[in-house]
Amino acid sequence: MIPSAFDYVAPSTVDDAVRALNDAGEDAKIIAGGQSLLPVLRMRLAAPSKLIDLGKVAELRGVREDGDALVIGAMTTHYDVQRDPLVREHAQLLAVATDTVADPQVRHRGTFGGSLAHADPAGDLLAPALALDVEMVLCGMDGKRTVPAADFFVDYFTTALRPSELLVEVRMPKYTGWHAHYEKFNRVAQAWSIVGVAAAVNVAGHTISAARVALTNMSSVPVRASGVEQALVGQEATPDAIRAAAERAVEGTMPVADNNADVAYREHLAKVLTSRAVTAACG
Amino acid sequence: MRITVTVDGTAYTDEVEPRTLLVHYLRERLGKVGTVVGCDTSNCGACTVHLDGHSVKSCSVLAVQADGCEITTIEGLSRDGQLHPVQQAFHDNHALQCGFCTPGMIMQAIDLLADDADPDEETVRNGLEGNLCRCTGYQNIVRAVRDAASRMEPGSGPEAEQVAEQTSVAGGSRAEVRQS
Numbered sequence A: 001m002i003p004s005a006f007d008y009v010a011p012s013t014v015d016d017a018v019r020a021l022n023d024a025g026e027d028a029k030i031i032a033g034g035q036s037l038l039p040v041l042r043m044r045l046a047a048p049s050k051l052i053d054l055g056k057v058a059e060l061r062g063v064r065e066d067g068d069a070l071v072i073g074a075m076t077t078h079y080d081v082q083r084d085p086l087v088r089e090h091a092q093l094l095a096v097a098t099d100t101v102a103d104p105q106v107r108h109r110g111t112f113g114g115s116l117a118h119a120d121p122a123g124d125l126l127a128p129a130l131a132l133d134v135e136m137v138l139c140g141m142d143g144k145r146t147v148p149a150a151d152f153f154v155d156y157f158t159t160a161l162r163p164s165e166l167l168v169e170v171r172m173p174k175y176t177g178w179h180a181h182y183e184k185f186n187r188v189a190q191a192w193s194i195v196g197v198a199a200a201v202n203v204a205g206h207t208i209s210a211a212r213v214a215l216t217n218m219s220s221v222p223v224r225a226s227g228v229e230q231a232l233v234g235q236e237a238t239p240d241a242i243r244a245a246a247e248r249a250v251e252g253t254m255p256v257a258d259n260n261a262d263v264a265y266r267e268h269l270a271k272v273l274t275s276r277a278v279t280a281a282c283g
Numbered sequence B: 001m002r003i004t005v006t007v008d009g010t011a012y013t014d015e016v017e018p019r020t021l022l023v024h025y026l027r028e029r030l031g032k033v034g035t036v037v038g039c040d041t042s043n044c045g046a047c048t049v050h051l052d053g054h055s056v057k058s059c060s061v062l063a064v065q066a067d068g069c070e071i072t073t074i075e076g077l078s079r080d081g082q083l084h085p086v087q088q089a090f091h092d093n094h095a096l097q098c099g100f101c102t103p104g105m106i107m108q109a110i111d112l113l114a115d116d117a118d119p120d121e122e123t124v125r126n127g128l129e130g131n132l133c134r135c136t137g138y139q140n141i142v143r144a145v146r147d148a149a150s151r152m153e154p155g156s157g158p159e160a161e162q163v164a165e166q167t168s169v170a171g172g173s174r175a176e177v178r179q180s
């Protein structure tokens, strides 16, 4: 199907994009890679009056270091995140999770910022963002503000972004030397996660000195598995210790039943996949 | 809105509605009907083309987003009546039945070979994850891509070299990597 008619602008700076968004009013929408938005428009599930395309805003693309922080521009594509040497070195969890998103064509267009702003609970980059304690830098007419990941994801497809705000970049501490794994469970090619687990660990000798674990699709928003993290820290990375810690994966989750899985099955998956993700991360 | 694009080596300037999908622009305005639409959900990959050297699903890109870009479609691959080595490998390995998925399969295969000139079976299967075939099955498609890889190796034959080299002009910088 063809989307219903809309106006279109492609500003080349963040300032112009924010102004265009404000001038256009509530019915306007940002388009980034379009890999979530265009399918929605083609199905006519949404009919924005105007699209503001961020594709030409060069300052929103790319990965850089800023002192102790790693900064990823909102318009950096999945493909560029996957291959970026800074991401591989300081945020391996994000790199390996991005490898599992969609398919190569979608990864060439889709963006990190678009995935976070879209906030699909089955999206694979929300849990890594939460696990890595990233901060979202948002920009509106009154300037910039920073929102931690834990406050950014509000509900299904709902974030702390105001209608007149852009997600500009994502900042995070460097996790240099940490080991990570993203365990995604789905059944067919290019399918979304039924449940996914993001795990990053810092191992000193044989002992886990720090752990970050978060779950995909176990609630309307990504869930930090704090109980698992606490149970892991100070332990040797043995199968028994990891399995015991993974038992706590469902704490604080509120999974729903859908065509793919009922609640009990999702809870079972959360524990099994947490165990696998942590085991793989510990190598 | 006015856009200028280069498609299969020819520059076009056209007035398009913002809601026009790139695939519809290619088929209906430029007559590039080799690129097909197989689904409504961005899943099938039949519409795959190269946009500035990278594969994209042309049903999931607006024509206005391609303004200023270079596009290669399945129709831009052959040279002087000679099939591209990947096209030839699909032919030789019986990698199609109805042929509907084939334009997208071939465009995506060229993309994956640009990233990895000698992919193993798993790499080919992962690289083709965004392309669905409803009749051939994937065995011969995977075989064809690996066969094409071996033909496109440097020194694998002057004809293959020549076709691939010219394609790289339209296919962007990465395509040259596989020749080195």
Ligand SMILES: Cc1cc2nc3c(=O)[nH]c(=O)nc-3n(C[C@H](O)[C@H](O)[C@H](O)COP(=O)(O)OP(=O)(O)OC[C@H]3O[C@@H](n4cnc5c(N)ncnc54)[C@H](O)[C@@H]3O)c2cc1C
Pocket: A029, A030, A031, A032, A033, A034, A035, A036, A037, A038, A039, A054, A074, A075, A100, A101, A102, A103, A106, A109, A110, A111, A112, A113, A114, A115, A117, A118, A122, A123, A124, A125, A161, A165, A166, A167, A168, A190, A191, A192, A193, B041, B042, B043
């Ligand atoms: C076939 C297919 C399979 C997929 N499979 C997966 C998968 O397995 N896992 C997964 O995680 N994702 C998957 N996706 C989604 C993909 O990752 C998208 O790239 C992503 O969800 C959205 O990114 P985008 O840049 O395309 O955003 P767009 O589609 O352009 O935008 C999405 C939404 O975010 C808003 N937005 C975008 N950027 C900003 C910004 N900077 N500031 C404010 N608002 C913004 C838009 O207004 C829109 O509402 C799949 C998509 C397809 C088509």
Ligand code: FES
Pocket: B036, B037, B038, B039, B040, B041, B042, B043, B044, B045, B046, B047, B048, B057, B058, B059, B060
């Ligand atoms: S037509 Fe199916 S993915 Fe484009």
Ligand code: FES
Pocket: B095, B096, B097, B098, B099, B100, B101, B102, B132, B133, B134, B135, B136
């Ligand atoms: S050959 Fe018929 S769909 Fe692939």
